[in-house]
Amino acid sequence: MTTEGANAGTLDLVGGALALDFANTAGGRGTRFAVDYLAGPPDLVAWANHARLIDMPAGHGPQSPEIDRASGQALLATAKRLREAIYEACADIADGKPASSVALSTIGNFAAGALAAAQLTPASEGNFTLSFDPSTVEKAILGPVAISAMDLLRTGPLDRLKQCPGEDCGWLFLDGSKNGSRRWCDMATCGNRHKGHRHRAKIHG
Numbered sequence: 001m002t003t004e005g006a007n008a009g010t011l012d013l014v015g016g017a018l019a020l021d022f023a024n025t026a027g028g029r030g031t032r033f034a035v036d037y038l039a040g041p042p043d044l045v046a047w048a049n050h051a052r053l054i055d056m057p058a059g060h061g062p063q064s065p066e067i068d069r070a071s072g073q074a075l076l077a078t079a080k081r082l083r084e085a086i087y088e089a090c091a092d093i094a095d096g097k098p099a100s101s102v103a104l105s106t107i108g109n110f111a112a113g114a115l116a117a118a119q120l121t122p123a124s125e126g127n128f129t130l131s132f133d134p135s136t137v138e139k140a141i142l143g144p145v146a147i148s149a150m151d152l153l154r155t156g157p158l159d160r161l162k163q164c165p166g167e168d169c170g171w172l173f174l175d176g177s178k179n180g181s182r183r184w185c186d187m188a189t190c191g192n193r194h195k196g197h198r199h200r201a202k203i204h205g
Contacts, residue, residue: 008037009046014185016174019149021051023087024171024185033168041072044079048141054134075138082110082142086149090172094163099153107153110146117143166190 008025015021025047028034038044048054085106089099114132117139123129132143152158160175164185171185184190 006037007046008043009050011037011047011050012186012189013051014171014173016176017148017152018051018053019086019145019152020090020172020174022047022083022145022148023090025083026087027170028168029087029170031167031170035168038076038080038083041076044076044141045137053144054137054140078138079142081106082146082149085110086145087172089149089153090161091163091170093158094161094172104153107146107149110142111150114139114143114146118147164190 011021011025013021015024025038025043026034026036038047045054085100085103089103089107092099092103115130117136118130118132120128121131130144130147132139134140152161157174160180162173162175162182164171164173164183166184166189169185169190173182173185175182
């Protein structure tokens with residue numbers, strides 16, 4: 001995971017699914033290393049731009065002059081409710097447990113609302129895709145995330161859903177390696193940090 005100097009607009013998108021990348025806007029849950037990269041409404045817009053859900057210039061979005069502060073904070077609270085439901089359900093599955101029924105219900109409700117607001121628009125190769133009105137920030141950001149979570153839970157591959165064991169991480173990802181041996185969200189960060197800890201322990205142990 002990205003750590004030093006990270007913000008919502010620079011986080012590594014290593015989840016393998018949009019919903020997992022959104023769940024990964026927090027890390028180290030339940031530990032002394034806990035961090036939430038969605039500290040304010042602008043962080044949500046920054047992440048959505050980074051994930052290419054929207055194309056919104058800086059200064060626009062939940063705290064732009066068109067949308068008051070209360071609306072921005074309400075949107076952020078709604079986004080975090082969806083994020084934590086995705087995290088809870090997927091962390092359970094990654095741990096071999098039944099997914100929380102409350103989390104599944106929350107995801108289902110968000111996905112139902114997203115489908116009601118979506119439009120089918122032509123995509124490549126004669127197919128269609130779901131699109132959302134970009135002027136409605138909540139639907140434009142949370143709609144695709146909710147649909148991604150629903151698709152992931154419906155079609156998987158859930159046997160490849162894993163959680164990084166890094167103490168300050170806990171990010172979720174789909175293991176796309178050929179033999180299913182991927183352990184870390186990113187070997188260059190959490191993996192190397194773990195190897196460094198083991199090396200120092202051997203030297204001082």
